Structures are given as C-alpha cells and as structure tokens.
Amino acid sequence: MRKSKKAATMSLVHPNAAGIDIGSQFHDVAIPPDRAEETVKSFKSFTGDLHAMAKWLTACRIDTIAMESTGVYWIPAFEILENYGFKVFLVNAREAKNVPGRKTDSNDAQWLQKLHQLGLLRASFQPTSVIAELRAYLRQREKLLDYKAAHIQHMQKALMQMNIQLHHVVSTITGKTGMDIIRAIVAGNRNPQELVKFRDVRCKNSIETMTAALTGNFKPEHIFALMQSLELYDIYNEKAEACDREIQAVLDRLQQNSIPPDQPLPKAKYRECNKNAPAFDVRQTLFNIIGVDLTQITGLGSYLALKLVSECGADMSKWPTDKHFTSWLCLSPGNKISGGKILSSRTRPSSSRAAALLRLAATAIGRTETALGAFYRRLATRTGKAKAVTATARKIAVLFYNTLRYGMRYVDPGADYYEEQYKARILGQLRRRADSYGFSLQPMEIPDTAIGVS
Structure with missing residues (x-):
C-alpha cells in the first residue's frame, strides 16, 4: 500500500502521453483514462489505419508517444506520427520490461503509457531525415x-x-x-x-x-x-x-545547407586504395559538409568516415560528453555494482553498426606504427586482442566525437611518443613503490663489454 501511494503521488512529466505496442498486423494504443471512454484501442497496420490512429490521438489531445523498436514494424507508424506533429519516443525494449505475469498487448501498451507519462523512458537516437x-x-x-x-x-x-x-x-x-x-x-x-x-x-x-x-x-x-x-x-x-x-x-x-570551411582541405595522411569506395571524391565532399577532415584520425579512411557519419550524424551535441557517446556505442566498460562491489565491468553486447566499424578500424590500426597502434599492441599483449580492439575502438570514438563536436585537429604523435610515455609511467610507479619501502631507484650503468665494445 505504501508503494502504491508513493507511485500515485509521482509527478507527471508527460501528462499528454500515449503508449503503443507495435505488432506486425495491428498496434495497441493506450491513452490516459480521462481522454476517452475507450482508453486502449487497436488499429491495423495498414496505412489508412495508421492515419486513423494519428487522427484519434490528435482528438484525444496527445502530444507525445512512446513505442518499442520492434523489428522494422515501427518505422511506418513512427514516420506517419511524426508527420502529424507528435513527439515520438522510440524506446529500447530492455528499458520497458513489463511486470511478470501480465503479458498481453493491451497491458504492454498501458505499461508503456504509464512509464512514459512518469518520464521513466529515454528516447533512442534518431538522426535527421537527410x-x-x-x-x-x-x-x-x-x-x-x-x-x-x-x-x-x-x-x-x-x-x-x-x-x-x-x-x-x-x-x-x-x-x-x-x-x-x-x-x-x-x-x-x-x-x-x-x-x-x-x-x-x-x-x-x-x-x-x-x-x-x-x-x-x-x-x-x-x-x-x-x-x-x-x-x-x-x-x-x-x-x-x-x-x-x-x-x-x-x-x-x-553541402548546399552547410557553411563552407574557412581553410582548405589538409594533405592526406596516406594514399587510400579502397576498391569498394564510391567513385566520387568522398573526402573532399565530407570536408565541405562538416568542416573538418576526419581522415586525419588514425584508422579512418574517407569511406569509413562517411559510414560513421551516416550512422551517428554530424551533430554530436545530442551526447553531452564523449563518455555518453562511447556508452551509447557500448564501447565503455560496464558498471554492474552491488553491495559496493564491482560484479562485472564487461561492455554491453550491441548490434551497433558504428561500433562494428570502429572495431574494424581498431584492428587495422594494430599493424601501424602510430600511437594508437602502439597502444593496441601493448594492451593486446597484456589483456588479449579482443579487449585491445574494444579499447582502441573507444579511443577512436572519442577522437571522432571531439573532432565533430569541437573541431579538434588530430595530430598523431607516433609510436615512439607512446612508448616513452609508457616507460615514464612505469618508472614513476617503480620509484613510488621503492620509496614506500625505504629504497631509492637508481639507473644501472651498463659496461662497454656488455654491448660488444672491446
């Protein structure tokens, strides 16, 4: 009773919210109980019925709708409802699990409507129409x-x-x-x-x-x-x-709707030989649109950069920080914690095409004499190639985010720079451990005979 009273007093974030349970043949729509006599209504998935559903929701004074991403069945309903001016939330099914033992289509729609009305659902990323x-x-x-x-x-x-x-x-x-x-x-x-x-x-x-x-x-x-x-x-x-x-x-x-860049296209880092790339100049076209050269990031060719922009868009302000962006890509460590103990820090499984592209770039980077290549090889030796690929893909994602969000120009410091940083970090750790035990760390002089000088 205490829990139900507390739930009843929760403030409504979206008072004019509806929930739709998407199906292949029909959709169940739930609205607040004070809007119509029939609070749950079923519509077929035909185009005419989708327009009738949108008109009924307009008559019921609905302005925002939540629906699950069920296969590809949600796409026609999503597009038609957006054309009618509704703010549609496409939510992850994992975040809208129903109460066990109450699994029907109408109950699913009512559950989505209730969660969305209380502001407990987050909208999935949707790019612009272009x-x-x-x-x-x-x-x-x-x-x-x-x-x-x-x-x-x-x-x-x-x-x-x-x-x-x-x-x-x-x-x-x-x-x-x-x-x-x-x-x-x-x-x-x-x-x-x-x-x-x-x-x-x-x-x-x-x-x-x-x-x-x-x-x-x-x-x-x-x-x-x-x-x-x-x-x-x-x-x-x-x-x-x-x-x-x-x-x-x-x-x-x-290109027609974008501001031309102030500076010319920088010189290419390396010659591209991707036979599957489009015939036109992708690198110059992307530079004219976003104003920065993504191919300066190690591992990103022009065709790969184009595919990443098509999956993530060019507006990175949708993610407040690069940590939010890498978490959306499922490339950041998990934080499954209970009782103050970390139960698991594995990355979440994902079918993101952008994450797959970044992992592909990370695999190619491991064979280059660059700072990211040295990072990949060092981590692969210590933790294995699978974790090294994910960690390197996350670093590329951070560079991709900062380049698009803040116009950062990436300059690769080289593999030697990373190795020197790694050496300095290890020596610092050794000095601190020696100091804690009352010892001092001194460099060892190598005699001439040890290096082959007579």
Whole structure:
C-alpha cells in the first residue's frame, strides 16, 4: 500500500502521453483514462489505419508517444506520427520490461503509457531525415557489395572446376587482368597463348607460368556457371553505382545547407586504395559538409568516415560528453555494482553498426606504427586482442566525437611518443613503490663489454 501511494503521488512529466505496442498486423494504443471512454484501442497496420490512429490521438489531445523498436514494424507508424506533429519516443525494449505475469498487448501498451507519462523512458537516437536517407542508401550499398562478393567466390569456384589456376598467378581475379581473362573465356576464347596476352606488365609471374595456369579442362557446364556468375557480378556493380549516384545527390544537398570551411582541405595522411569506395571524391565532399577532415584520425579512411557519419550524424551535441557517446556505442566498460562491489565491468553486447566499424578500424590500426597502434599492441599483449580492439575502438570514438563536436585537429604523435610515455609511467610507479619501502631507484650503468665494445 505504501508503494502504491508513493507511485500515485509521482509527478507527471508527460501528462499528454500515449503508449503503443507495435505488432506486425495491428498496434495497441493506450491513452490516459480521462481522454476517452475507450482508453486502449487497436488499429491495423495498414496505412489508412495508421492515419486513423494519428487522427484519434490528435482528438484525444496527445502530444507525445512512446513505442518499442520492434523489428522494422515501427518505422511506418513512427514516420506517419511524426508527420502529424507528435513527439515520438522510440524506446529500447530492455528499458520497458513489463511486470511478470501480465503479458498481453493491451497491458504492454498501458505499461508503456504509464512509464512514459512518469518520464521513466529515454528516447533512442534518431538522426535527421537527410542523414537517415544517406544511411539507407549506404546500407543498401553494403548489401549489394556482400552479394557481389558471393558471386566472386562463384566465379573462382567455376575456374577451379576447370582447373584454371587464375587466383594463383594474379593478386585478385577482379583486377583488370583477371576480369579481362574471365570475359575472354566466357566469350569463347580457350587458347592459353591468347588468354595470356591480357597479362598486365605489372604482374609478377612470368608468361610461361601464367600460360600453364590458364591451361584447363573447359567443360560446358562450368563455362555456363562462370557466365552466370559474371553476369550477376556485373549487375551488382551496376546497382552499386546507382546507389553511388543517390549518395552523391544526398551529399550535394547537405553541402548546399552547410557553411563552407574557412581553410582548405589538409594533405592526406596516406594514399587510400579502397576498391569498394564510391567513385566520387568522398573526402573532399565530407570536408565541405562538416568542416573538418576526419581522415586525419588514425584508422579512418574517407569511406569509413562517411559510414560513421551516416550512422551517428554530424551533430554530436545530442551526447553531452564523449563518455555518453562511447556508452551509447557500448564501447565503455560496464558498471554492474552491488553491495559496493564491482560484479562485472564487461561492455554491453550491441548490434551497433558504428561500433562494428570502429572495431574494424581498431584492428587495422594494430599493424601501424602510430600511437594508437602502439597502444593496441601493448594492451593486446597484456589483456588479449579482443579487449585491445574494444579499447582502441573507444579511443577512436572519442577522437571522432571531439573532432565533430569541437573541431579538434588530430595530430598523431607516433609510436615512439607512446612508448616513452609508457616507460615514464612505469618508472614513476617503480620509484613510488621503492620509496614506500625505504629504497631509492637508481639507473644501472651498463659496461662497454656488455654491448660488444672491446
């Protein structure tokens, strides 16, 4: 009784709040009890019914709505309700768990409405409409590249079935030499001496080696499989190019609404060789939009930076600090504490695409002679590669946040700088421990004979 009285006296943060339980075929909507005789109403998921739901909520004087992110079923309802002027809170299902034993669709809607009315739900991050459009095109492009990669494997399998060892004599079968040879085979050319003429002068293998590799058993069923895989490969290339045109159009619109940067684009840190990147100049376009060069951050290429902007947006003010940003990415340590003891500090599991991109960049950084690369290698030796990847990805996320939020210009100090800092930190710890035991730490003189001087 005490708990129920305390809950009843809680102040209403959103008095005009509604809750919607999203389903694939219908949505249950709950409103405050003083707005209509029927406080829970069900609407079908058809477009006309969604407009009827929005008009009913307007008649009930609702101005804010909470709904769970259920699959992709929430997207049409979210967009239509936003067009009607409602402030829609898309909440994480983990934060809106229902009371055990009361699991029905109407109860879920009422529970969401009550939690939202009391201000106990947080809205998930939603980018602006233009960034959401850019994100949709980039995600579609990534799907097309995945499908294209499967057909590259199919082409290689068909070549192996004909005992054409093309992948052993060229670096990649999708390069100029490889594709010219494959197209010649599909066109009917089976002579190894003729096929080897497509060899680029930069190929390391000799003409004799390539002639031997291109001598095979050309059976019609394998030629047919190679032909179909090549056609599908070309189709996905065309579809990816169509996505590139749409992506460039969205970026052009963003450039028109942005303030031109005061300074010119700085010199690139390294030459990019990403074959899957769009054909236009992504680096210059991004610089014109956001005013800073994200590729100066170690590990971020222009295409990776574009994908990060499409996932997180360019406005970092939605997160008060970089700690909030890394926590949203699930890259910061957890704080599961009970009884004053830390039960677990593991990072939360996440399906965030931005976090996956940052982890990919962290893996590549581990092979570079940079400060972040030295940090990754030092941490991987001590705690393992998995934790080192997460920690390095968090550092990149902090740099990404500060660059977009405050216009910070990152300059890599180098691996030697990090190693010197690490050495100074270790020596400081050793000196403090020696002082606590009443000893002093002195450098050891190495005799000349120990370094090979006679």
